[in-house]
Amino acid sequence: MQRYFLDSVVNKDRIGIVKEQYHHMIRVMRMKVGQCVYLVEPNRRAFLAEITEIEDDVVWLTYIADDDRQVELPVDVTIACGLPKGDKLEFIAQKATELGVHSILPVETSWSVVKWEMKKQDKKIQRLQKIAQEAAEQSHRHYVPTIYPMMSFKQLINHLNDYTHVIVAYEESAKQSEMSQLKKIYTSLKPNDRLLAIFGSEGGLSPDEITLLEKAGATLCGLGPRIMRAETAPLYLLSSLSYALELGGN
Amino acid sequence: MQRYFLDSVVNKDRIGIVKEQYHHMIRVMRMKVGQCVYLVEPNRRAFLAEITEIEDDVVWLTYIADDDRQVELPVDVTIACGLPKGDKLEFIAQKATELGVHSILPVETSWSVVKWEMKKQDKKIQRLQKIAQEAAEQSHRHYVPTIYPMMSFKQLINHLNDYTHVIVAYEESAKQSEMSQLKKIYTSLKPNDRLLAIFGSEGGLSPDEITLLEKAGATLCGLGPRIMRAETAPLYLLSSLSYALELGGN
Numbered sequence: 001m002q003r004y005f006l007d008s009v010v011n012k013d014r015i016g017i018v019k020e021q022y023h024h025m026i027r028v029m030r031m032k033v034g035q036c037v038y039l040v041e042p043n044r045r046a047f048l049a050e051i052t053e054i055e056d057d058v059v060w061l062t063y064i065a066d067d068d069r070q071v072e073l074p075v076d077v078t079i080a081c082g083l084p085k086g087d088k089l090e091f092i093a094q095k096a097t098e099l100g101v102h103s104i105l106p107v108e109t110s111w112s113v114v115k116w117e118m119k120k121q122d123k124k125i126q127r128l129q130k131i132a133q134e135a136a137e138q139s140h141r142h143y144v145p146t147i148y149p150m151m152s153f154k155q156l157i158n159h160l161n162d163y164t165h166v167i168v169a170y171e172e173s174a175k176q177s178e179m180s181q182l183k184k185i186y187t188s189l190k191p192n193d194r195l196l197a198i199f200g201s202e203g204g205l206s207p208d209e210i211t212l213l214e215k216a217g218a219t220l221c222g223l224g225p226r227i228m229r230a231e232t233a234p235l236y237l238l239s240s241l242s243y244a245l246e247l248g249g250n
Numbered sequence: 251m252q253r254y255f256l257d258s259v260v261n262k263d264r265i266g267i268v269k270e271q272y273h274h275m276i277r278v279m280r281m282k283v284g285q286c287v288y289l290v291e292p293n294r295r296a297f298l299a300e301i302t303e304i305e306d307d308v309v310w311l312t313y314i315a316d317d318d319r320q321v322e323l324p325v326d327v328t329i330a331c332g333l334p335k336g337d338k339l340e341f342i343a344q345k346a347t348e349l350g351v352h353s354i355l356p357v358e359t360s361w362s363v364v365k366w367e368m369k370k371q372d373k374k375i376q377r378l379q380k381i382a383q384e385a386a387e388q389s390h391r392h393y394v395p396t397i398y399p400m401m402s403f404k405q406l407i408n409h410l411n412d413y414t415h416v417i418v419a420y421e422e423s424a425k426q427s428e429m430s431q432l433k434k435i436y437t438s439l440k441p442n443d444r445l446l447a448i449f450g451s452e453g454g455l456s457p458d459e460i461t462l463l464e465k466a467g468a469t470l471c472g473l474g475p476r477i478m479r480a481e482t483a484p485l486y487l488l489s490s491l492s493y494a495l496e497l498g499g500n
Contacts, residue, residue, distance in 0.1 A: 070475060071475040098477075098479060100476055138477065139476045139478060139479075179498065180498060224350075224492045224493075224496045225319060226389045226390060226492075228348045228349070229348060232345055235485050236349065236485075236489040239489035239490050240489050240497070240499065242474045242490070243489075244493065246429065246474045247433055247473075247490070248430060249490065249493065250499065
């Protein structure tokens with residue numbers, strides 16, 4: 001069933017949908033009175049609603065029932081990643097959304113060969129946000145992940161205190177067969193904790209960056225014994241976290 | 251360091267590399283006498299080898315040391331998937347290889363809208379095999395996953411006995427909040443077990459196919475509460491299995 005994310009909490013007796021979402025419901029999906037959709041409020045509450053009236057520029061719906069399935073990860077996971085090449089960040093935005101990410105934070109790292117021009121940044125973030133929105137609808141999320149504006153590495157370091165846990169996916173840890181940190185972190189998580197997971201771009205993070213992160217209290221984690229591409233490692237993290245916290249894996 | 255998969259077990263005192271791999275080492279990578287590479291035998295044994303002599307059409311190497319890191323999943327996982335649209339099977343071949351898959355089995359399912367022409371099948375499989383080979387080199391695997399020729403659904407059912415465990419990723423299980431089967435299966439796995447994980451294409455598997463699989467003893471599993479795309483679900487499975495078996499998650 002179609003799913004629409006609302007900008008605000010609504011009066012559930014009579015909900016008016018306008019503009020783009022009106023266009024999508026009535027012109028694209030050709031919905032009629034009596035059909036139902038899921039509406040999702042910004043507070044992550046979703047409910048079933050029925051179309052009661054269609055006007056020229058607004059469609060009216062009324063509340064039918066709550067959708068109280070727990071579809072969001074019990075902790076908020078932010079993926080911070082060095083700017084990867086090509087369309088890999090778009091790939092990450094789509095797949096990480098399917099896998100339950102809370103937000104994505106592009107970071108300028110010293111070994112990334114990609115630079116974002118200042119004037120094109122807003123457009124890039126908007127595009128990533130749109131990809132996340134569509135993926136959130138498709139995967140029946142109750143929350144559209146936030147794509148943050150790009151940060152410098154220094155800004156990232158200054159933001160670490162916003163999170164209850166900070167981990168760094170570190171290829172050298174994988175090579176040195178470091179296999180226990182990830183489970184330790186997952187086991188220590190409590191509901192509503194905020195986990196920041198930091199990933200390098202194709203070249204990884206530099207030794208200086210790793211040192212700064214460690215000094216700031218981040219935990220270096222291996223993600224298993226195989227070397228993954230930059231865009232695959234965040235998916236491993238989110239999948240394993242879901243298994244640990246949602247499927248009783250821990 | 252560069253990694254080459256050998257066709258056969260070799261005499262380690264004097265190993266001759268010819269043809270494509272010769273071309274790659276000497277013409278593409280411009281390697282010199284004294285440089286080292288990893289060589290991997292078909293029995294999943296890898297070792298460091300040094301170039302001792304370069305002739306016009308053969309490069310000679312000698313054994314230096316074993317690479318006895320355990321980089322392969324302790325169980326062999328085969329991903330069987332309904333034919334997805336576009337280049338998604340290529341995506342699955344690359345990413346599943348990074349995540350440790352043993353083999354990939356394309357299956358004709360009733361709800362897949364994609365049909366493979368008979369005469370193009372060999373070429374498709376070859377292309378997927380090449381993608382798996384390159385991904386195996388990049389991710390430092392000791393094994394190149396096998397891409398099997400396409401099977402009909404009936405053939406798949408007849409092959410289930412080749413595996414110690416058969417699971418089906420079933421979207422309805424996710425909707426019904428089935429959250430315990432995957433962990434049960436993972437907990438019951440023993441080293442060298444053979445796990446077959448079956449995935450539908452975009453449309454999923456049909457109720458008839460699900461019934462046939464259940465009758466044949468397959469276990470339906472939910473992969474968490476969010477709906478994933480056809481190409482994302484196999485990555486969730488492999489990541490969560492790695493976490494469970496390689497990072498002490500279980």
